Amino acid sequence: MDTSADGAVVDDAVAEGAVAGGLSIGGVVRATGMSVDTLRFFEREGLLLRPVPRNAAGRRVYEQADVDWLSLVARLRASGMPVATVARFAALVRSGPGNEALRLELLREHERAVRERIAALGADLEIIQGKVAVYERHVREGTAAGLWAPTPSVPADAP
Amino acid sequence: MDTSADGAVVDDAVAEGAVAGGLSIGGVVRATGMSVDTLRFFEREGLLLRPVPRNAAGRRVYEQADVDWLSLVARLRASGMPVATVARFAALVRSGPGNEALRLELLREHERAVRERIAALGADLEIIQGKVAVYERHVREGTAAGLWAPTPSVPADAP
DNA sequence: GCTTGACCTGGACCGCACTCCAGCTCCTAG
DNA sequence: CTAGGAGCTGGAGTGCGGTCCAGGTCAAGC
Numbered sequence: 001m002d003t004s005a006d007g008a009v010v011d012d013a014v015a016e017g018a019v020a021g022g023l024s025i026g027g028v029v030r031a032t033g034m035s036v037d038t039l040r041f042f043e044r045e046g047l048l049l050r051p052v053p054r055n056a057a058g059r060r061v062y063e064q065a066d067v068d069w070l071s072l073v074a075r076l077r078a079s080g081m082p083v084a085t086v087a088r089f090a091a092l093v094r095s096g097p098g099n100e101a102l103r104l105e106l107l108r109e110h111e112r113a114v115r116e117r118i119a120a121l122g123a124d125l126e127i128i129q130g131k132v133a134v135y136e137r138h139v140r141e142g143t144a145a146g147l148w149a150p151t152p153s154v155p156a157d158a159p
Numbered sequence: 160m161d162t163s164a165d166g167a168v169v170d171d172a173v174a175e176g177a178v179a180g181g182l183s184i185g186g187v188v189r190a191t192g193m194s195v196d197t198l199r200f201f202e203r204e205g206l207l208l209r210p211v212p213r214n215a216a217g218r219r220v221y222e223q224a225d226v227d228w229l230s231l232v233a234r235l236r237a238s239g240m241p242v243a244t245v246a247r248f249a250a251l252v253r254s255g256p257g258n259e260a261l262r263l264e265l266l267r268e269h270e271r272a273v274r275e276r277i278a279a280l281g282a283d284l285e286i287i288q289g290k291v292a293v294y295e296r297h298v299r300e301g302t303a304a305g306l307w308a309p310t311p312s313v314p315a316d317a318p
Numbered sequence: 319g320c321t322t323g324a325c326c327t328g329g330a331c332c333g334c335a336c337t338c339c340a341g342c343t344c345c346t347a348g
Numbered sequence: 349c350t351a352g353g354a355g356c357t358g359g360a361g362t363g364c365g366g367t368c369c370a371g372g373t374c375a376a377g378c
Contacts, residue, residue, distance in 0.1 A: 026355085035336085036355085037337055038335090038336065040356090041335080041336065041337085045335095057343075057344055057356090058356060058357095060355085072286070076283075077335095078279065079280055079283035079284065079287065082334080083334080083335065084334095093307045097303070100297050100306070101298055104295060107287060107291045111284065111287050114280055114283065114284045115284065117280060121277050122277065124238035124273065125238065125270065125273045125277070127234045128238065128266060128269060128270050128273060131231070132263065132266045132267055132270055135262055135263040135266060139259050144256070147259070183324080183325080194366085194367080195324095196366070196367055196368075200366060200367085204365095213326095216325080216326090216375080217325085217373080217374090218324085218325055218326070242364080242365065242366090
């Protein structure tokens with residue numbers, strides 16, 4: 001069997017997104033839930049730890065480690081870290097050992113931001129719950145206290 | 160003293176954003192923390208309960224009730240409700256009594272969304288904390304386990 | 319009388335994070 | 349042999365949520 005030129009040996013593995021010891025972009029899509037476009041976009045923006053290697057046909061060949069990294073990237077993005085910041089973090093990791101303190105600093109700062117965001121959402125949630133309670137009472141009992149009138153300024157109830 | 164044409168009587172009250180029984184847009188800026196542009200944008204988008212009335216010079220005159228409403232709007236926006244949805248809610252309130260059940264539904268749905276968001280952020284936070292812990296250990300002890308290598312694929316530690 | 323500051327309008331512009339598209343190359347299955 | 353599917357590139361387009369700007373009106377203070 002041909003061991004050189006890529007694209008041999010691979011039979012039904014292709015159907016699962018595998019490409020001779022690696023994953024096709026479609027495989028990564030299935031593994032991460034990201035879209036093909038997003039994956040290519042992230043790569044262009046330097047969010048990956050390396051330019052993804054290509055096979056003989058010019059197609060991307062990912063490895064499990066890329067998927068693992070992308071899973072972290074997904075968490076960072078989902079928790080509100082801007083693409084540019086993920087790129088900075090990736091650049092630190094990419095440039096090898098020696099800057100762990102910087103990576104830690106970046107992660108800690110993000111952790112702080114996420115905590116803050118959660119706290120703020122919690123506060124907002126309380127207000128919203130209060131409103132929901134007011135409307136529940138109103139719908140149940142017909143009380144209008146605390147409801148907004150179509151035009152403000154008359155008796156001005158509790159907001 | 161002149162009681163007709165606006166703009167009389169108001170002496171140093173102007174300096175506080177008051178405009179004869181109302182607030183100038185600047186006053187509302189100070190009260191809500193929103194920018195002048197945002198206030199006008201929100202008005203155009205129908206996020207207010209009414210078109211804000213103007214004085215003789217064509218300037219907006221807000222009332223406390225507008226500020227109260229805007230404070231709620233700020234919470235809704237801050238907690239991730241899209242402008243268009245706030246507009247729908249405002250439209251319901253604007254159209255007067257009778258649709259309280261709809262308003263309640265909208266608020267409940269948003270409450271659910273916020274809870275979900277908080278939960279998701281909590282999950283992301285745990286992952287991030289895990290990473291922080293790994294880096295802290297590394298920076299303290301020089302252990303490299305669990306750290307990302309510049310190029311993936313070698314031994315592939317725990318993500 | 320002139321400047322200054324707050325405010326007005328309509329419309330252009332921005333940053334972010336994707337998302338879509340045209341036009342092309344491969345590979346494989348029928 | 350041909351059709352179809354997956355992938356490629358560079359670049360344009362999108363949706364959201366504001367933000368900025370030019371050019372103008374007022375009212376007040378010097």
